[in-house]
Amino acid sequence: MPSSDSYFASIVPGLAGPDAFELRSPKDGVYNCIAFAAGDTTRWWWPEHRSGYYWPPNAPMVQTIPAFVQAFESVDYVTCDSEHRDAGYEKIAIFAIGDLPRHAARQEIGSTRWLSKMGSLEDIVHNQLEAVSGEKYDEPVQFMRRRIRTTEGG
Structure with missing residues (x-):
């Protein structure tokens, strides 16, 4: 199997080149990018009735931007206008092809x-949000934010 570097660059050209991204975790098929963005690394989030899949009960079981917004609202995200950093908040970007x-x-x-989170592969860190744009994921179409969560005693 090719290295993650060459594989990611072949499916997402913005990840080609030195310093385009860093690996953050080993491969893990338990969770996907939607779950990872929501902060859940224990299950796969997707709006399908399939074994092992999870979808928040308050979100419509359809693959649309409004349904995904509702799914993220279930973990305290609210819509916002941009990807720019806001002190005290963590942000997510939803990528879509059309409304998909x-x-x-x-x-x-x-x-x-x-x-x-790259499918069932590794988690990566990339300097530019648009690095994962392209034919496979298209463009970020919706931004959301929530207050940074703190842990007790920390």
């Missing part, structure tokens, strides 16, 4: 860099 959601990325807390 294809990917979600999460902004790294305290940074302008972005985190993406």
Whole structure:
């Protein structure tokens, strides 16, 4: 199998070249980019009635931008106007081809860099949100944010 570097560059040209991205985790097929953006690494989020899939009960079981917005609202995200960093918030971007959601990325807390889960493969960090744009995921079409969550005692 080709290396992750060459494989990612072949499906998402913005990830080609030195320093285009860094691996952040080993391969893990338990969760996908939607779950990862929501902060859930325990299950695969997708609006289908399939074994092992999860979809928030308040969100319509359809693959549309409004349904994905409702899914992210279930974990306290609200829509916002841009991908630009807002102190005190974590942001996500929903990518779509037309009205068909294809990917979600999460902004790294305290940074302008972005985190993406690449299907059932690794999590990556990329400097530019648009690095994962292209034929496979198209463009970011919806931005959302939520207050940064803190842990007790930390």
